[in-house]
Amino acid sequence: MKNKDILTYTFExxxxxxEHFHGSVAPGILIGGFMVDLACRNIPKNTMYNVICExxxxxxxxxxxxxxxxIGNQRLKIINVGRYxxxxxxxxxxxxxxxxLDYKKTEPWSEIKNWYLKVKPKHMQxxxxxxxxxxxxxxxxxxxxxxxxxxxxxxxxxxxxxxxCPFCDEAYRVTNGTAVCPACREEILPYVLKTIxxxxxxx
Amino acid sequence: MKNKDILTYTFExxxxxxEHFHGSVAPGILIGGFMVDLACRNIPKNTMYNVICExxxxxxxxxxxxxxxxIGNQRLKIINVGRYxxxxxxxxxxxxxxxxLDYKKTEPWSEIKNWYLKVKPKHMQxxxxxxxxxxxxxxxxxxxxxxxxxxxxxxxxxxxxxxxCPFCDEAYRVTNGTAVCPACREEILPYVLKTIxxxxxxx
Numbered sequence: 001m002k003n004k005d006i007l008t009y010t011f012e013x014x015x016x017x018x019e020h021f022h023g024s025v026a027p028g029i030l031i032g033g034f035m036v037d038l039a040c041r042n043i044p045k046n047t048m049y050n051v052i053c054e055x056x057x058x059x060x061x062x063x064x065x066x067x068x069x070x071i072g073n074q075r076l077k078i079i080n081v082g083r084y085x086x087x088x089x090x091x092x093x094x095x096x097x098x099x100x101l102d103y104k105k106t107e108p109w110s111e112i113k114n115w116y117l118k119v120k121p122k123h124m125q126x127x128x129x130x131x132x133x134x135x136x137x138x139x140x141x142x143x144x145x146x147x148x149x150x151x152x153x154x155x156x157x158x159x160x161x162x163x164x165c166p167f168c169d170e171a172y173r174v175t176n177g178t179a180v181c182p183a184c185r186e187e188i189l190p191y192v193l194k195t196i197x198x199x200x201x202x203x
Numbered sequence: 204m205k206n207k208d209i210l211t212y213t214f215e216x217x218x219x220x221x222e223h224f225h226g227s228v229a230p231g232i233l234i235g236g237f238m239v240d241l242a243c244r245n246i247p248k249n250t251m252y253n254v255i256c257e258x259x260x261x262x263x264x265x266x267x268x269x270x271x272x273x274i275g276n277q278r279l280k281i282i283n284v285g286r287y288x289x290x291x292x293x294x295x296x297x298x299x300x301x302x303x304l305d306y307k308k309t310e311p312w313s314e315i316k317n318w319y320l321k322v323k324p325k326h327m328q329x330x331x332x333x334x335x336x337x338x339x340x341x342x343x344x345x346x347x348x349x350x351x352x353x354x355x356x357x358x359x360x361x362x363x364x365x366x367x368c369p370f371c372d373e374a375y376r377v378t379n380g381t382a383v384c385p386a387c388r389e390e391i392l393p394y395v396l397k398t399i400x401x402x403x404x405x406x
Contacts, residue, residue: 023271052393054386055376061275064267068226071274071281072264078274079393081386082363082376087394096394103367103374117374118365145396153393160285162321164306171306171320173258173285182284183257189282190255190356191290191299193348 006033007040007066011135014065022061027115028084030134031141032062035099038139039088040067042097049096050075052087052149059084077154084116087147094149102143109133112141209236210243210269214338217268225264230318231287233337234344235265238302241342242291243270245300252299253278255290255352262287280357287319290350297352305346312336315344 005011014033018025043049051069053060056078060071063086069075089096106113111130114120160173165181172181183189208214217236221228246252254272256263259281263274266289272278292299309316314333317323363376368384375384386392 021267021271022273022276024276026276029275054392056274056277058275061273064224064273064275068224070225070264070267071259072232072261072267073225073227073229074259079391081384081391082378083371083373083384083386085373089394094394098394098396100373116365147394147396149394151393162319168286170286170288170303175285181286183286188284189257190354191292191297191301191350191352193301193350 005135005138006037017065018061021065022058025131026058027112027130027134028058029062029065030131031084031101032059032086033066034134034139035059035086035101035142036062036066038142038144039086039097039099042144043088043090048091049088050077050091050154052089052154053078054081054083054085054087056080059086087149089147089149089151091151094151096147096149098145098147100143100145101141105141105143109137109141112137208338208341209240212236220268221264224268225261228334229261230315230333230337231261232265232268233334234287234304235262235289236269237337237342238262238289238304238345239265239269241345241347242289242300242302245347246291246293251294252291253280253294253357255279255292255357256281257284257286257288257290259283262289290352292350292352292354294354297354299350299352301348301350303346303348304344308344308346312340312344315340 006014009017015025018029022029051063051067053063053076060076060078063076064070083100085098085100087096087098101116103117106116111126112133115125115130160175162171163174163179164170165172165184167180167184170181178185209217212220218228221232225232254266254270256266256279263279263281266279267273286303288301288303290299290301304319306320309319314329315336317328318333363378365374366377366382367373368375368387370383370387373384381388
Protein backbone atom coordinates (compact mmCIF):
# COMPACT_ATOMS: atom_id res chain seq x y z
CA MET A 1 0.00 0.00 0.00
CA LYS A 2 1.18 3.47 -0.82
CA ASN A 3 2.41 5.40 2.18
CA LYS A 4 -0.11 8.02 3.28
CA ASP A 5 0.92 11.28 4.91
CA ILE A 6 -2.19 12.22 6.86
CA LEU A 7 -4.29 9.38 8.20
CA THR A 8 -5.60 7.59 5.10
CA TYR A 9 -4.92 10.52 2.75
CA THR A 10 -1.96 11.68 0.70
CA PHE A 11 -0.82 15.27 1.22
CA GLU A 12 -2.40 16.17 -2.15
CA UNK A 13 -5.72 14.52 -1.28
CA UNK A 14 -5.76 16.47 1.99
CA UNK A 15 -5.16 19.72 0.07
CA UNK A 16 -8.23 19.01 -2.06
CA UNK A 17 -10.29 18.42 1.10
CA UNK A 18 -9.06 21.73 2.54
CA GLU A 19 -9.96 23.65 -0.62
CA HIS A 20 -13.48 22.28 -0.45
CA PHE A 21 -14.08 22.84 3.26
CA HIS A 22 -11.88 25.72 4.38
CA GLY A 23 -11.34 27.58 1.12
CA SER A 24 -7.70 28.63 1.02
CA VAL A 25 -4.84 26.20 1.60
CA ALA A 26 -3.54 27.87 4.74
CA PRO A 27 -0.27 26.69 6.30
CA GLY A 28 -1.95 26.24 9.68
CA ILE A 29 -4.51 23.73 8.49
CA LEU A 30 -1.81 21.74 6.65
CA ILE A 31 0.31 21.46 9.79
CA GLY A 32 -2.92 20.73 11.66
CA GLY A 33 -3.34 17.65 9.46
CA PHE A 34 -0.01 16.30 10.67
CA MET A 35 -1.01 17.14 14.26
CA VAL A 36 -4.22 15.11 13.96
CA ASP A 37 -2.28 12.29 12.29
CA LEU A 38 0.29 12.18 15.12
CA ALA A 39 -2.49 12.28 17.74
CA CYS A 40 -4.40 9.43 16.10
CA ARG A 41 -1.28 7.29 15.94
CA ASN A 42 -0.75 7.80 19.70
CA ILE A 43 -4.17 7.03 21.10
CA PRO A 44 -5.29 3.45 21.57
CA LYS A 45 -7.52 2.09 18.79
CA ASN A 46 -11.29 2.29 19.38
CA THR A 47 -10.87 5.00 22.00
CA MET A 48 -13.83 7.38 22.21
CA TYR A 49 -11.96 10.66 22.29
CA ASN A 50 -12.80 14.35 22.29
CA VAL A 51 -10.55 17.26 21.34
CA ILE A 52 -9.56 20.61 22.86
CA CYS A 53 -8.08 23.18 20.49
CA GLU A 54 -6.11 26.15 21.88
CA UNK A 55 -6.67 28.53 18.97
CA UNK A 56 -9.58 29.55 16.73
CA UNK A 57 -7.31 29.97 13.72
CA UNK A 58 -7.25 27.20 11.09
CA UNK A 59 -6.52 24.32 13.46
CA UNK A 60 -10.18 23.57 14.37
CA UNK A 61 -10.84 22.86 10.69
CA UNK A 62 -8.10 20.21 10.52
CA UNK A 63 -9.82 18.44 13.43
CA UNK A 64 -13.26 18.76 11.85
CA UNK A 65 -12.04 17.52 8.46
CA UNK A 66 -10.14 14.52 9.74
CA UNK A 67 -12.08 13.32 12.80
CA UNK A 68 -15.71 13.16 13.84
CA UNK A 69 -15.13 15.81 16.50
CA UNK A 70 -16.93 18.98 15.41
CA ILE A 71 -18.10 22.20 17.02
CA GLY A 72 -21.73 21.28 16.44
CA ASN A 73 -21.58 17.82 18.01
CA GLN A 74 -19.68 19.28 20.97
CA ARG A 75 -16.77 16.84 20.66
CA LEU A 76 -14.42 19.67 19.68
CA LYS A 77 -14.04 22.44 22.20
CA ILE A 78 -12.04 25.60 21.57
CA ILE A 79 -10.33 27.25 24.52
CA ASN A 80 -8.57 30.11 22.80
CA VAL A 81 -5.26 30.85 24.47
CA GLY A 82 -3.54 31.65 21.19
CA ARG A 83 -1.28 28.57 21.17
CA TYR A 84 -1.01 26.14 18.30
CA UNK A 85 -1.96 22.98 20.18
CA UNK A 86 -4.49 20.16 20.24
CA UNK A 87 -5.37 17.80 23.08
CA UNK A 88 -7.03 14.47 22.28
CA UNK A 89 -8.46 12.90 25.43
CA UNK A 90 -10.39 9.83 26.33
CA UNK A 91 -13.95 10.97 27.02
CA UNK A 92 -14.60 8.96 30.16
CA UNK A 93 -11.21 8.92 31.89
CA UNK A 94 -9.54 12.17 30.79
CA UNK A 95 -6.40 10.32 29.68
CA UNK A 96 -4.96 12.31 26.82
CA UNK A 97 -2.14 13.61 24.72
CA UNK A 98 -1.34 17.14 23.75
CA UNK A 99 0.29 17.86 20.39
CA UNK A 100 1.82 21.28 19.81
CA LEU A 101 3.76 23.06 17.12
CA ASP A 102 7.20 23.46 18.71
CA TYR A 103 8.86 26.68 17.57
CA LYS A 104 12.30 25.23 18.36
CA LYS A 105 11.73 22.46 15.85
CA THR A 106 11.01 24.95 13.05
CA GLU A 107 14.70 25.95 13.01
CA PRO A 108 15.69 23.75 9.99
CA TRP A 109 12.78 25.09 7.91
CA SER A 110 13.34 28.82 7.41
CA GLU A 111 10.00 29.60 5.77
CA ILE A 112 7.96 27.74 8.40
CA LYS A 113 9.77 29.70 11.10
CA ASN A 114 9.14 32.97 9.21
CA TRP A 115 5.44 32.15 9.03
CA TYR A 116 4.96 30.75 12.55
CA LEU A 117 6.83 33.44 14.45
CA LYS A 118 5.80 36.14 11.98
CA VAL A 119 9.45 36.98 11.31
CA LYS A 120 8.42 38.27 7.87
CA PRO A 121 5.08 39.94 7.06
CA LYS A 122 2.74 37.72 5.05
CA HIS A 123 3.27 39.45 1.69
CA MET A 124 7.03 38.78 1.93
CA GLN A 125 6.66 35.08 2.65
CA UNK A 126 7.25 32.53 -0.11
CA UNK A 127 4.07 30.45 -0.04
CA UNK A 128 5.31 27.73 -2.42
CA UNK A 129 8.45 27.21 -0.36
CA UNK A 130 6.39 27.28 2.84
CA UNK A 131 4.03 24.54 1.60
CA UNK A 132 6.86 22.34 0.37
CA UNK A 133 8.69 22.72 3.69
CA UNK A 134 5.50 21.79 5.57
CA UNK A 135 5.15 18.65 3.45
CA UNK A 136 8.82 17.77 4.00
CA UNK A 137 8.76 18.47 7.74
CA UNK A 138 5.56 16.50 8.43
CA UNK A 139 5.28 15.58 12.10
CA UNK A 140 8.92 16.60 12.80
CA UNK A 141 7.71 20.06 13.82
CA UNK A 142 5.59 18.73 16.64
CA UNK A 143 5.94 18.11 20.34
CA UNK A 144 3.82 15.57 22.21
CA UNK A 145 3.04 15.26 25.93
CA UNK A 146 0.74 13.08 27.98
CA UNK A 147 -1.95 14.99 29.86
CA UNK A 148 -4.66 14.35 32.42
CA UNK A 149 -7.81 16.23 31.46
CA UNK A 150 -10.23 17.19 34.21
CA UNK A 151 -13.34 15.93 32.45
CA UNK A 152 -15.63 17.31 35.17
CA UNK A 153 -14.74 20.82 33.99
CA UNK A 154 -15.78 19.90 30.45
CA UNK A 155 -19.03 18.09 31.28
CA UNK A 156 -21.67 18.69 28.63
CA UNK A 157 -24.48 20.90 29.82
CA UNK A 158 -27.47 18.93 28.58
CA UNK A 159 -29.70 20.51 31.16
CA UNK A 160 -31.45 23.82 30.76
CA UNK A 161 -35.13 24.07 30.00
CA UNK A 162 -36.40 25.68 26.81
CA UNK A 163 -38.57 28.73 27.50
CA UNK A 164 -39.93 31.65 25.51
CA CYS A 165 -38.25 35.00 26.05
CA PRO A 166 -40.91 37.70 26.68
CA PHE A 167 -38.90 40.29 24.75
CA CYS A 168 -37.91 38.63 21.48
CA ASP A 169 -40.67 35.98 21.66
CA GLU A 170 -38.20 33.26 20.72
CA ALA A 171 -37.42 29.94 22.36
CA TYR A 172 -34.07 29.80 24.18
CA ARG A 173 -32.20 27.50 26.49
CA VAL A 174 -32.24 28.71 30.11
CA THR A 175 -28.86 28.25 31.72
CA ASN A 176 -28.95 30.52 34.74
CA GLY A 177 -32.57 30.88 35.75
CA THR A 178 -33.13 34.34 34.29
CA ALA A 179 -36.48 34.79 32.54
CA VAL A 180 -35.04 36.86 29.67
CA CYS A 181 -32.77 35.40 26.98
CA PRO A 182 -29.09 36.45 27.00
CA ALA A 183 -29.48 38.33 23.72
CA CYS A 184 -32.22 40.58 25.15
CA ARG A 185 -30.64 40.81 28.62
CA GLU A 186 -27.30 42.13 27.40
CA GLU A 187 -26.29 43.71 24.16
CA ILE A 188 -24.04 40.91 23.02
CA LEU A 189 -25.19 40.47 19.46
CA PRO A 190 -23.73 42.85 16.89
CA TYR A 191 -26.89 43.49 14.90
CA VAL A 192 -30.11 45.43 15.06
CA LEU A 193 -33.31 44.06 13.61
CA LYS A 194 -34.96 46.38 11.13
CA THR A 195 -38.21 46.39 13.07
CA ILE A 196 -38.99 47.80 16.51
CA UNK A 197 -38.62 45.32 19.33
CA UNK A 198 -41.40 45.29 21.89
CA UNK A 199 -42.06 42.85 24.69
CA UNK A 200 -44.64 40.16 23.86
CA UNK A 201 -45.00 41.39 20.27
CA UNK A 202 -44.31 39.09 17.37
CA UNK A 203 -41.96 41.15 15.24
CA MET B 204 -34.05 18.85 -13.05
CA LYS B 205 -35.16 17.08 -9.92
CA ASN B 206 -36.23 19.42 -7.16
CA LYS B 207 -33.61 19.64 -4.42
CA ASP B 208 -34.51 20.26 -0.79
CA ILE B 209 -31.32 21.77 0.58
CA LEU B 210 -29.22 23.84 -1.79
CA THR B 211 -28.07 21.38 -4.47
CA TYR B 212 -28.76 18.28 -2.35
CA THR B 213 -31.76 16.06 -1.75
CA PHE B 214 -32.79 15.51 1.87
CA GLU B 215 -31.30 12.00 1.68
CA UNK B 216 -27.99 13.23 0.25
CA UNK B 217 -27.81 15.76 3.08
CA UNK B 218 -28.41 12.99 5.64
CA UNK B 219 -25.42 11.08 4.23
CA UNK B 220 -23.26 14.22 4.53
CA UNK B 221 -24.36 14.65 8.15
CA GLU B 222 -23.53 11.05 9.03
CA HIS B 223 -20.04 11.50 7.65
CA PHE B 224 -19.30 14.87 9.27
CA HIS B 225 -21.39 15.15 12.42
CA GLY B 226 -21.99 11.49 13.25
CA SER B 227 -25.61 11.19 14.34
CA VAL B 228 -28.50 12.53 12.29
CA ALA B 229 -29.66 15.07 14.86
CA PRO B 230 -32.91 17.00 14.30
CA GLY B 231 -31.12 20.32 14.82
CA ILE B 232 -28.66 19.85 11.97
CA LEU B 233 -31.46 18.76 9.62
CA ILE B 234 -33.48 21.89 10.35
CA GLY B 235 -30.20 23.81 10.10
CA GLY B 236 -29.94 22.61 6.49
CA PHE B 237 -33.27 24.25 5.66
CA MET B 238 -32.13 27.40 7.50
CA VAL B 239 -28.97 27.64 5.38
CA ASP B 240 -31.03 26.93 2.26
CA LEU B 241 -33.50 29.73 3.06
CA ALA B 242 -30.64 32.13 3.84
CA CYS B 243 -28.85 31.37 0.58
CA ARG B 244 -32.04 31.94 -1.42
CA ASN B 245 -32.41 35.36 0.20
CA ILE B 246 -28.97 36.85 -0.22
CA PRO B 247 -27.92 38.33 -3.54
CA LYS B 248 -25.81 36.02 -5.74
CA ASN B 249 -22.02 36.43 -5.50
CA THR B 250 -22.29 38.15 -2.11
CA MET B 251 -19.28 37.56 0.12
CA TYR B 252 -21.08 36.73 3.34
CA ASN B 253 -20.12 35.59 6.85
CA VAL B 254 -22.34 33.89 9.41
CA ILE B 255 -23.20 34.36 13.08
CA CYS B 256 -24.71 31.39 14.88
CA GLU B 257 -26.55 31.88 18.18
CA UNK B 258 -26.04 28.38 19.59
CA UNK B 259 -23.18 25.87 19.81
CA UNK B 260 -25.54 22.92 19.39
CA UNK B 261 -25.76 21.23 15.96
CA UNK B 262 -26.46 24.37 13.94
CA UNK B 263 -22.80 25.37 13.38
CA UNK B 264 -22.28 22.05 11.59
CA UNK B 265 -25.09 22.75 9.11
CA UNK B 266 -23.32 25.99 8.22
CA UNK B 267 -19.92 24.31 7.93
CA UNK B 268 -21.27 21.48 5.79
CA UNK B 269 -23.21 23.64 3.37
CA UNK B 270 -21.20 26.86 3.06
CA UNK B 271 -17.54 27.81 3.10
CA UNK B 272 -17.97 29.58 6.43
CA UNK B 273 -16.13 27.56 9.07
CA ILE B 274 -14.83 28.10 12.58
CA GLY B 275 -11.23 27.72 11.42
CA ASN B 276 -11.43 30.26 8.59
CA GLN B 277 -13.20 32.71 10.92
CA ARG B 278 -16.17 33.21 8.59
CA LEU B 279 -18.48 31.49 11.09
CA LYS B 280 -18.70 33.08 14.50
CA ILE B 281 -20.65 31.59 17.38
CA ILE B 282 -22.22 33.96 19.89
CA ASN B 283 -23.97 31.51 22.17
CA VAL B 284 -27.20 32.99 23.47
CA GLY B 285 -29.02 29.65 23.31
CA ARG B 286 -31.36 30.61 20.44
CA TYR B 287 -31.77 28.60 17.29
CA UNK B 288 -30.84 31.30 14.80
CA UNK B 289 -28.37 32.13 12.04
CA UNK B 290 -27.45 35.51 10.60
CA UNK B 291 -25.90 35.69 7.14
CA UNK B 292 -24.40 39.13 6.52
CA UNK B 293 -22.50 40.86 3.79
CA UNK B 294 -18.90 41.08 4.97
CA UNK B 295 -18.18 44.68 3.96
CA UNK B 296 -21.52 46.43 4.54
CA UNK B 297 -23.15 44.44 7.36
CA UNK B 298 -26.37 44.02 5.37
CA UNK B 299 -27.85 40.74 6.45
CA UNK B 300 -30.72 38.41 7.17
CA UNK B 301 -31.45 36.45 10.30
CA UNK B 302 -33.20 33.09 10.05
CA UNK B 303 -34.67 31.54 13.18
CA LEU B 304 -36.65 28.51 14.15
CA ASP B 305 -40.02 30.00 15.10
CA TYR B 306 -41.65 27.99 17.90
CA LYS B 307 -45.09 29.26 16.86
CA LYS B 308 -44.65 27.67 13.45
CA THR B 309 -43.98 24.23 14.98
CA GLU B 310 -47.65 23.98 16.04
CA PRO B 311 -48.79 21.80 13.06
CA TRP B 312 -45.91 19.34 13.65
CA SER B 313 -46.40 17.78 17.07
CA GLU B 314 -43.11 15.90 17.23
CA ILE B 315 -41.03 18.90 16.16
CA LYS B 316 -42.70 20.94 18.89
CA ASN B 317 -42.06 18.15 21.43
CA TRP B 318 -38.40 18.13 20.48
CA TYR B 319 -37.82 21.89 20.18
CA LEU B 320 -39.58 22.96 23.35
CA LYS B 321 -38.57 19.77 25.18
CA VAL B 322 -42.21 18.98 25.89
CA LYS B 323 -41.26 15.28 26.08
CA PRO B 324 -37.93 13.91 27.33
CA LYS B 325 -35.70 12.60 24.52
CA HIS B 326 -36.31 8.89 25.21
CA MET B 327 -40.07 9.42 24.76
CA GLN B 328 -39.77 11.20 21.42
CA UNK B 329 -40.50 9.32 18.19
CA UNK B 330 -37.37 9.93 16.13
CA UNK B 331 -38.74 8.50 12.88
CA UNK B 332 -41.83 10.70 13.09
CA UNK B 333 -39.66 13.68 14.05
CA UNK B 334 -37.41 13.26 10.99
CA UNK B 335 -40.33 12.81 8.61
CA UNK B 336 -42.04 15.90 10.01
CA UNK B 337 -38.81 17.89 9.57
CA UNK B 338 -38.60 16.79 5.93
CA UNK B 339 -42.25 17.68 5.39
CA UNK B 340 -42.06 21.04 7.15
CA UNK B 341 -38.88 22.20 5.39
CA UNK B 342 -38.51 25.97 5.58
CA UNK B 343 -42.10 26.43 6.87
CA UNK B 344 -40.76 26.35 10.44
CA UNK B 345 -38.59 29.37 9.93
CA UNK B 346 -38.82 33.09 10.46
CA UNK B 347 -36.71 35.58 8.51
CA UNK B 348 -35.81 39.20 9.27
CA UNK B 349 -33.50 41.75 7.74
CA UNK B 350 -30.70 42.91 10.03
CA UNK B 351 -27.92 45.48 10.08
CA UNK B 352 -24.76 43.92 11.50
CA UNK B 353 -22.24 46.20 13.15
CA UNK B 354 -19.21 44.83 11.33
CA UNK B 355 -16.81 46.94 13.38
CA UNK B 356 -17.65 44.80 16.41
CA UNK B 357 -16.75 41.67 14.45
CA UNK B 358 -13.53 42.93 12.86
CA UNK B 359 -10.96 40.16 12.57
CA UNK B 360 -8.07 40.60 14.94
CA UNK B 361 -5.18 39.93 12.60
CA UNK B 362 -2.83 41.89 14.79
CA UNK B 363 -1.02 40.45 17.75
CA UNK B 364 2.64 39.56 17.62
CA UNK B 365 3.83 36.00 18.17
CA UNK B 366 6.10 35.72 21.20
CA UNK B 367 7.47 32.92 23.36
CA CYS B 368 5.90 32.48 26.78
CA PRO B 369 8.64 32.24 29.45
CA PHE B 370 6.64 29.68 31.43
CA CYS B 371 5.50 27.05 28.91
CA ASP B 372 8.21 27.94 26.35
CA GLU B 373 5.64 27.91 23.56
CA ALA B 374 4.83 30.48 20.89
CA TYR B 375 1.54 32.33 21.40
CA ARG B 376 -0.34 35.27 19.95
CA VAL B 377 -0.14 38.37 22.16
CA THR B 378 -3.47 40.11 22.32
CA ASN B 379 -3.24 42.30 25.37
CA GLY B 380 0.42 43.09 25.89
CA THR B 381 1.02 40.65 28.75
CA ALA B 382 4.32 38.78 28.56
CA VAL B 383 2.86 35.46 29.73
CA CYS B 384 0.47 33.37 27.63
CA PRO B 385 -3.19 33.17 28.75
CA ALA B 386 -2.85 29.47 29.57
CA CYS B 387 -0.01 30.10 32.06
CA ARG B 388 -1.48 33.38 33.35
CA GLU B 389 -4.82 31.91 34.36
CA GLU B 390 -5.88 28.35 34.96
CA ILE B 391 -8.23 28.15 32.01
CA LEU B 392 -7.20 24.86 30.51
CA PRO B 393 -8.70 21.74 32.07
CA TYR B 394 -5.59 19.58 31.98
CA VAL B 395 -2.31 19.09 33.78
CA LEU B 396 0.80 18.03 31.92
CA LYS B 397 2.42 14.94 33.34
CA THR B 398 5.75 16.72 33.80
CA ILE B 399 6.68 19.56 36.13
CA UNK B 400 6.30 23.00 34.60
CA UNK B 401 9.15 25.42 35.29
CA UNK B 402 9.85 28.80 33.78
CA UNK B 403 12.33 28.75 30.90
CA UNK B 404 12.65 24.96 30.98
CA UNK B 405 11.85 22.91 27.92
CA UNK B 406 9.52 20.25 29.28
